[in-house]
Amino acid sequence: MSSLQITNLVHHFSANDMVLDNINLEVPEGSIYGFLGPNGAGKTTTLKLILGLLKKQQGTITLFGKPLEKNHIDILKRVGSLIESPSLYGHLTAHENLNLLQKVYQCPKTNIQEVLDLVGLAHTGKKKAGQFSLGMKQRLSIAIALLHDPSLLILDEPTNGLDPNGMIEIRELLLKLNKEKGITIIISSHLLAEIERLVTHIGIINKGKLMFEGTLGELREKQQQLLSVILETDDNEKATRIIADNDLTPCMEEGRIVLPAISKDTVAKINRQLVANGLEVYEIKAVRNDLEAIFMDFIKN
Amino acid sequence: MNISFIHSFQSEWLKTKRSLALWIVIIGGFFTPAIVTVARIIQYRTLPSIYAADDFWKLLWQNSWESMALFLLPLGAILTTSLITQIEYRNNTWKQLHTLPLNLTTIFFSKLFLVLVIMLGFFVLFNIGIYLSALIPYWVIGGVPYPKAPIPFQYFLEQDLKYFVDCLPIVAFQYLLSLKYRHFLVPVGTGFILWVGALASLSWKYGYIIPYTYCMFTYLQGGVVNKAVMPTINIHLLACVYFVGITLVSYLLYMTKKERF
Known part of the structure; x- marks a missing residue:
């Protein structure tokens, strides 16, 4: 009730x-x-x-x-x-x-x-x-x-x-x-x-x-959905093209590549492809948006 | 009168504790009798003859009401009504009052009733003060007899009732202003201007139109030499009409307010 x-x-x-x-x-x-x-x-x-x-x-x-x-x-x-x-x-x-x-x-x-x-x-x-x-x-x-x-x-x-x-x-x-x-x-x-x-x-x-x-649980689910991956290589433009070939939509933010939520397997696959193409991968990390970021996202949109 | 009105009135009464309005009533009620007492003690030689006079009480009454009717009662009504009503604005408590399980009519009339009760208290204290101003010189100065003349209770009561009715339009108008305007200076300033206007219009043949004149006219009708033009109509009845009319307007304005905080 x-x-x-x-x-x-x-x-x-x-x-x-x-x-x-x-x-x-x-x-x-x-x-x-x-x-x-x-x-x-x-x-x-x-x-x-x-x-x-x-x-x-x-x-x-x-x-x-x-x-x-x-x-x-x-x-x-x-x-x-x-x-x-x-x-x-x-x-x-x-x-x-x-x-x-x-x-x-x-x-x-x-x-x-x-x-x-x-x-x-x-x-x-x-x-x-x-x-x-x-x-x-x-x-x-x-x-x-x-x-x-x-x-x-x-x-x-x-x-x-x-x-x-x-x-x-x-x-x-x-x-x-x-x-x-x-x-x-x-x-x-x-x-x-x-x-x-x-x-x-x-x-x-x-x-x-x-x-x-x-x-609050439903809001936390949104938080999980909004998990993203950040990548940094020695040639981000080339890396972006390779990633896009995997039907993903990478974007550039502050000199780094930002990817939407992807599985661990996909992260490993992309890493292999980048290395195989002669790129130096400096950083791969998953970023979890906190609730405050989600709240700000609601407000901004 | 329903039970929530009584509870609301009790609550309103508690708000006046230590308030300036209550002090004004206490000080205002005893101010003139205190002056009369002091004046009589200073002029103690004349007291035996004054106290022996047949019209002792009526003269004392007339002396006491002079400053009361012209100044203290209208100003007391202006300040008391404004201060009591403005308690909510001053403390930012209108929003709390309006989230209590009380209907708006109960809130409106319990507050107005409180002002009237306090004004009644003003009269009671003033009457006690008059009586004490007669007794104190008799107690403290040797050779002053207790007044021979009996106390004209009925005359006093009639006069009290007339003055009380006369100040009702002032209460109603100050109540309207104090409910409507957040700033304390608006009701007090307007009341003061109307009081000065009332004093100035006593010699105008239509002076009775201004509802702040009635206490003054009632005093002046008591045979005091003056330049005022006495109204030929019943000012007490007119005071009642003004009171009911202004209260109704005030009630309508209060009930139709869009925001209650």
Whole structure:
């Protein structure tokens, strides 16, 4: 079952400014869904539409099997969110910030202490949220999002501005929440490396279009497909002609020959042919494109 | 009134803790009575005759309301409404508020209700302040009798009600501006200009058109010598009409907002 399903979502800020172009995405229940894309790709707009912060123009948004418009209040009772920068009352303490939201959610008061412990802010006492560091503010925002035991957590770039240690802390916290409480998490980011070790599913958006959607495994399959071979000889032009005779399409990059993915046998065969034709083979190596390269490839294309 | 409105109101109330708006209400409510008290203690020789007068309470009331009706109440309403409403813009919390399981009508009216409750608190503190300004000189200065005249509770209540109704259009208009504009200076600046405009238009025969004049007119109608042209229509009723009309416009603007952050 899906926690979130989006069909044919289109959004314009003005007649000539299409921000989302027919977005379709599906977030399976219990998954950690990485929503990736460069700045300005449409990630935040999509998340704002899911939360009702923007008026939907075209398409359907279904959460927990129910359409968003008709079940707005019921759905928001089951969703926790952090959109862009932290949303905190700076003149109140962490406990007071949570207390005023507890009044609305009517969840048990004990949840306040639980989430403060969970994000490591139980010691902040009378310190006002406005005096917190950015990392503490982000953690308090996550505590707010978790206060009412949501089934779905929507986090828009939650590690923005955090140091590497803070990023690791947030990542571990999210993994723990997903594993122990079964919370479905949608996390947006513009860096694949940042969420690669966290997510089970990935959606890649660029210029308002969804370029890829699938599991991390499916993305890794693409990575395997994109394995390439690099060759360097004393006469690359002659080598290119010999290789082309084998029905392959070599290309030149930075003075080296780049071949698409080929089997080990073919590599050995080409090597034999090059040597037999009197060429000196300096280097043959297989290059595995990392996920970041694939992500960049999606963005560039 | 449904249960989510009560929960939303409780949540809104908690946001005012340590806020500037609350301090304005507390200081504003006691400011004039404190000045009256100090003035009376300085002029302590005249107090025995003042305290013995039959119209002691009405005179004290009139003295206290002078600065309140002309300055502190309109400015207090402008600042309190703007500060409370702007809490969300200042803290970047509109987006959080709008992702809570509350419908927009509940959010709109619980915030407005909070402003009205705080304004009511302003009146309560001011009334307590007036009473204390009568008692303190009696306590601290020997020979000053307790006022002979009975406290005219009904008169005070009627006057309070009139002034409260008179400040409602100010609350409604400031609420509209504060919801609409992100920058704090827009509602406060506009409110200040309208207050100055109201002061200047008291002597204009159509001055009652400006909804910020009603507190001033109510005070001046109390027989104070002045150059104001008193409106012949019921300004309290007009204040109610303005309040309902502006609140409706404000509600429509809020409900039809395309972006909620």
